[in-house]
Amino acid sequence: MTDMWPSVIPSIMTNRFCVKLVAACWILGSFSSFFVTITLSRLNFCGSNIIDHFLCDLVPLLEALCSDIFIVHVEIYVVSAPTVIIPTTIIVVSYTYIVISVLRIPSSTGRQKAFSTCSSHLIVVSIFYWTIFGVYVPPSMEKTSDVNKITTLLYTVFTPLINPIIYSLRNKDIKKAVQQTFHKHIM
Numbered sequence: 001m002t003d004m005w006p007s008v009i010p011s012i013m014t015n016r017f018c019v020k021l022v023a024a025c026w027i028l029g030s031f032s033s034f035f036v037t038i039t040l041s042r043l044n045f046c047g048s049n050i051i052d053h054f055l056c057d058l059v060p061l062l063e064a065l066c067s068d069i070f071i072v073h074v075e076i077y078v079v080s081a082p083t084v085i086i087p088t089t090i091i092v093v094s095y096t097y098i099v100i101s102v103l104r105i106p107s108s109t110g111r112q113k114a115f116s117t118c119s120s121h122l123i124v125v126s127i128f129y130w131t132i133f134g135v136y137v138p139p140s141m142e143k144t145s146d147v148n149k150i151t152t153l154l155y156t157v158f159t160p161l162i163n164p165i166i167y168s169l170r171n172k173d174i175k176k177a178v179q180q181t182f183h184k185h186i187m
Helices: 004-012 015-041 058-063 070-103 108-136 145-168 172-186
Strands: none
Touching (some): 015 070, 058 108, 058 145, 070 108, 108 145
């Protein structure tokens, strides 16, 4: 079965298919943002036009509305939810298959190496999804504005910041340089 994969993967992930996937992501992301933006622009805002947040995020915008936000919630769940649910499902199913395959590896060294290879991606994806779900899934009334700002900062700044760090630590030369730097400054 393992002999099948090298010939199957290049035939599935062609340049043309990759372009189609990228185009689909752009179109779906733009489509979901477009409808929520149009709906929000037609609603009435009250009070100050200053939002106490790092960016123009959906939760603070909803808090500044005087209008009924039921239609916005419907649009978010109908239009935007699939853009979160589908990739999450694909990632969970993929990692389930990966874990099952890795557990079938007879040697513990092989299993450890395979899990080590996947761990970088799993760490970055987990940080991103837990913080984004922390912002958007629970009702906003339960959280303070400061907690919302911190969790938003985590998924918009912290995850992209640590992404190259986590992946580069898989490189033996970088890992050795980091260890030497820490050793030099600690000793």
